[in-house]
Structure formats: structure tokens, C-alpha cells
Amino acid sequence: MKQTPSPTDYNFRAKDCLLGAQMLFVAFGALVLVPLLTGLNANVALFTAGAGTLIFQVITRGRVPVFLASSFAFIAPIIYGVNQWGIAGTMCGLVAAGLLYAVLSVVVRVFGSGILHKILPPIVTGPVIMVIGLVLAPVAIHMASGRTGDGSAWLVPETTALIIAGVALAVTILVSLLGRGLFKLIPILSGITAGYITSLILDGTGFSATAQAAFDPGALQNWTAPALISMQAVTTAPWFAMPDFTFPVWNLEAILFIVPVAIAPAIEHFGDILAIGGISGRDYVDDPGIENTLLGDGVATSFAALLGGPPNTTYSEVSGAVALTKSFNPAIMTWAAITAILLAFVGKLGGFLNTIPVPVMGGIMVLLFGAIAVIGINTLIKAGTDLMQPRNLAIVAIILVFGIGGMSFDLAIVKLGGIGLAGVVGVLLNLILPAGHEA
Template structure:
């Protein structure tokens, strides 16, 4: 049997290229999160690599997974950056990672069934839906050429719709019709086609003509004759230390973001089961779900300490493992090393910064809609009867509190949005009586289920 097909850890220099290919599969989704949230893409690359290495140490190099930017935290990061700034938001994300750690120790003591009873699909499903729906206006604004809050024009409307449409259509077609490696990188392909479309519109003079005739109405006009400017790339150094940002204490940010970690923590079970099914090993038992969750939590907190987005296991990379039968966990070590090395390429971050906003907007329309559908599917897979008064009350409160913007000012801290919705859901599930809840828990974990970044 070839060493790459063995599930035993075997670090060899000749596997470096295969590891780089694994990073290529994850690259589009990895850099999408910092591009959407205002974080540094080079820092995200570094923390993805470092987080994967930490995960491997904690799990003793037994699981062939790659950890990188989690889509589940996009909404709270955007809100947090706008409300408290990046350092305070990082403090909240450290708290999210520590929640993973706490859950891992609870699992050691009480077993995984405890977690599934405290956080059943009736709570996690609506929370996931809120994560997707709360950012829907941002996606639409960006796809139309506006800033995320809708208060300014960045690209003329017609030009933006063409670019967003090209990126969106490419991502959908790659997901539906792609085969082999193509099916694993739809986001990367969508970004590429959207970027090339922007270059074509610039080269043909279409962008300049639309900008000259554009009427911004009452909104601020930040449009330019060209969609893409390479001046940033020219000015950036070839090699540079990533722009690390260190956290500052903020209790409000912690309480806002921690509940968001509930959904990806639960989905972590499905991710581990999925890679176990692919490689033919039971990773829930060895190294144990408590250790994989601990590794994910420590990697997330480490990322936040440096200004990077939270980490999660990447289903695209798991798909690549299934395609290549490259079960050797050391290949992910090479992927992590490649990510860390690329993080120090200054011109790479500058290049990513030239991607026009509508490219991101087009992909976000599908992305946030898909996250919402995952939340719905969580309820469907669990065969949840939403007409039961108890279930109806829990789902209704989570959705309305989260999407409607309910908030409570508790003097020392203000709770609202996704954080409040998650806390309310957990509390209601624990305190509301349920005479119809004595039946055995349904198996809400589907090994083939995507994580909260979606399987686009």
C-alpha cells in the first residue's frame, strides 16, 4: 500500500506538492472570510496553518483534516468590527474557542450525549438560519455595487450586477456540474471568473463609460473609472510580516459571539464522522471527539489571539482526501506549512485586496442562502415537529430575536443579535416543559452533512 493511502502519520518531503494542492482546494473559502469581514488575508493564511498544526499536535497526528476560516462567524465578526473594532472582536472570538475547550472537557466527563441534549437541532437549526439571514442585506448591497451597509456606491449598479452575476453563476455551475477537482473549488472559480470579468470590463472601456454616466442619487459616490487597480500590488513588498492584531478585553463582544460557537461545535461531530467514513477509521473513538473538539477550540483561540478568523474543519479538503485517497495526515502538515509560508508574501495580500466588491457580493448571495438552508436541513434531518407549541416557541423566539435585532442592555453589557438568539434558545430548551420529548433522540448527525461554511 502506498504511504499516502495509509492512515498512519508519515512526514515525507515528496508529499509537499500534494499538501500544496490540498491548500489550493481550501484557498478560495479560506481567504473569502477575511475579505468579507475586513480582517487581513495573510493573517488568515498564517492562523489556518498554525491552527492545523496545533490540531495535529493535540490529536497526535491521527486525523487528515485541514482547519481554516469558518463561515459561521462572518456575521458576528462584521458586526463586531463595526461596533467594537477588530481587537475587541478578537476577544470575543477567543471566548468562542474557549467554549469549544469547555465542551470538550464536559464530553470527557459526561459523554457526547450530554451535549446533544443541551444543544439539540431545535436550538442549533434556527441559530444557523439566523447566521445566514442576518447578513442577507449585506450580500445584496455588495452584489449591487454598494458598501455593506448600503450607504455608498462603490461600483455603478449595472457593472456590479454583471460582475456579481458572473461570479454567482460560475459558483453554482461548478457546484452542480463540476467533476473531480472542479467540484471541490467552486468558490475559487467564482472569484476567478468575477475578477476576469472585471478586467474585461475595464479593458473594453465599459467600466469607465458606466461610471461617467452613473447617477448615485442621494448616496455617497465612491465609484472609479476602473474596477481593478494594480497600484496596491506594485507598492506592496514581496515579503512582509502579516499584519497581526492582538485582542483587547471586551465583555460585550464575548457575550455576543460565544453563542455563535454552539452551531459549529455541534457540526464538528458531523465533520469528524465524515472524514472517518472517508478514511475508514473511527476518529470519534481515537483520538476521540473530545480531543478533536479541543484541538478545534485551541486553534480558534490561537487564531483570534493573532487577529485571524476562527477555524473549522474544511469539507472541501475532506472531499479532496476522498478523491485522492491521500489519508496520510502528514499531507495536511505540508498544507499547513504552505499556508504559513504564503502568509509572508506581501504581494499576495495586496492582490486579494484588488478584488472588486461585487465579486464577493455575488458569492455571498449563494453563501448566506446556503447557510440558512443548512439550518432548515438540520431541523428536517431531526424530523422536528415545528407545530408542537414548545418547538414553535423556541424557533420563533430565536428567529425573531436574531433577525429582528432584539437587544437587552444589562448595564455592564448589551446582548443582541445572534448572541442573544443563541442564549435564548438554549435557556428555553432547558426550562420549557415537554411532555412529548420522552422519545429517543433522533440521529441528527449526518456524516455527509456540510459544515457551516457550506459545501459550495
């Protein structure tokens, strides 16, 4: 008698293709947001998300129903890195960040998963996550008000920009609060859509042109235009095109800057695997093992960086969709991955994404980067950390000031600073400062 497969077993079926595409739709807004914010190619991000998910499935033997895509934790270092070393140099650091996951997976194999919490407790990961969000706050405000990320030039008149950013932000918040069913899982995509439609309305009514004609840029460069949206990028883009892959070049400074940032998402990975296990009723920490899920995530991240894509991470939105639809079959994520890879070769999709006005992204970023900081705060709260204990106070204070203040050390051949330095210093302080009464 043929045994009926469990709902959580890998079972690849043609009829699940549309369900897989739906999973990609849930992840789509967040997936493309990272490359659009950081200057990376959105089509490459789609390809590496799909390929990374398939790599993860091979390493974890198709056990876990998760989708891997662009990680928000790396937005700040990527923006900084692209400005400092270009995309190719930044990719070298991101390849190394993925390799750190592989190193941690080996450590877990040897010492058990408890070692992660000993080396990287909430007192370190919490403030590092806070720094990642808070460092980006000025970028969010600049873009929401119509300027470039560094605030050096105007892209959209301020009044127009604030209207668009306000709509995008408001819709994102309202959908996350009031949305029902699958709709609740796509607040970012909803916000981007609302901001884009608002931009079209402002263009169609002539408001954009009137505001631009009356706009005074002051001392900043003025790159504003009468229309917010131009479809030239869409019309000139081919229907089918090879994604614009960028290969890494060696850059030790980028490695030392970016690798410590992987500390926080590595710990978050553990929580993500516990969460999807709770949703599906399987213990994925035991089978396929947290050491294998970490390795899969790391290899997927390094592979993405080898082609110029953002680092990958497990997507909680997709896990939410799994819970909502009761679709525990990991093969559905194979279909989501295949769909992402196919869309990566649609040139006009990349052209369309590039027409999204900057204030739309700025509005989303105001919430997103603040939310990252709040996640860091919540990490400390959930751990019951007493921040008034001298040891804890010292660790958190130094991480925050070093990271947000931009402290850097010139180590002769390389420069270590910002978030990377904050992460390294946090780990070292946690290891060397005596525990005292907190033991």
C-alpha cells in the same frame, strides 16, 4: 521485519509536499473569502489557518486528516463586531469562542458525547444557523449591487456591479453542479476567478469607465471609479512582509455577543469528524476522541484570534479532496499547513487579494449566506423535528425573531443582542420548557 504503515497513519514525507499544496488550493477560495468579507487581513488568515492546523494535529496526535481554516459561521458576528468595537475588541470575543470549545471538550470527557445533543439539540442549533445566514442577507445584496456592506455608499455603478456579481454567482453554481474531479471542490475559487476576469474585461473594453461617467448615485455617497481594478496595491506591496497581526483587547460585550455563536459550529464539528471518519474508514470519535478534536479546534480558534485571524473550523472541501484522491495520510495536511504559513509572508499576495472588486464577493455571498440558512433548515429536517409542536414552535420562533429582528438587552455593564442573544435564549428555552408529548 519492518511493518508497512497504514494509509491512515501519520507519515511525513518530502514527496507529499505538492499534494499538501493542492489541499491548500482546494481550501484557498473559502479561506481568504472570510477575511475579505469581514475586514480582517488575508495574510493573517493564511498564517493562522496553517498554524491552527498544526496545533490541531499536535492535540489529536496526528490522527485526523483535516485542514482547519476560516469559519463561515462567524462572518456575521465579525462584521458586526468590527463595526462596533474594532478588530481588536472583536478578537477578544473570538478568543472566548475558542475557549467555549475547550469547555465543551471537558464536558464530553466527563459525561460523554451524548451530552452535546442534549444541551444543543437540532431544535436549537438549526434555527441559530439559519439566523447566521439570514442576518447577512442585506449585506450580500448591498455588495452584489455595488454598495458598501451597510449600503451607505456606492463603490461600483449598479449595472456594472450586477454583471460582475451575476457572473461570479452563476459560475459558482455551475461548477458546484457540473464540475468533475478536483474542479468540483473549488466552486468559490472558480466564481471569484470568473468575476475577476469579467472585471478585467469590463475595464479593458471601456465599459467600466462609460458606466461610471453616466452613473447617478442619488442620495448615497459616490466612491465609484472609472476602473474596477487597480494594481497599485500589488506594486507597492513588498514581496516578503510580516503579516499584519492584531492583538485582542478586553471587551466583555464582544464576548457575550460572539460566544453563543460558537454553539452551532461546535455541533457541526461533530458531524465533520464523523464525515472524515467515514471517508477514511477510521473512528475518530473514539481515537483520538471527539473531546480531543473539539479541544484542538478550540485552541486553534483562540490562537487565531490572538493574532487577529478568523476562527478556524474543519473544511469539508478538503475532506472531499481526501475522498477524491484517497490521501488519508494526515501528514499531507501538515504540508498544507506549512504552505499556508509560507504564503502568509508574501506581501504581494495580500495586495492582489485586495484588488478583487466588491461585487465579486457580493455574488458569492448571495449563494453562501443563503446556503448557511439552508443548512440550518436541513438540520431540523434531518432530525425529523415537528415544528408544529408548541414547544418546538416556541423555541424556533423566538430564536428566529430575536436573531433576525436584532433584539437586544442592556444588562447594565454589557449589551447582549442579535445572534448571540438568540443562541443563549434558544439553549435556555430548550432546558426549561417541558418536553410534553415529545419526550
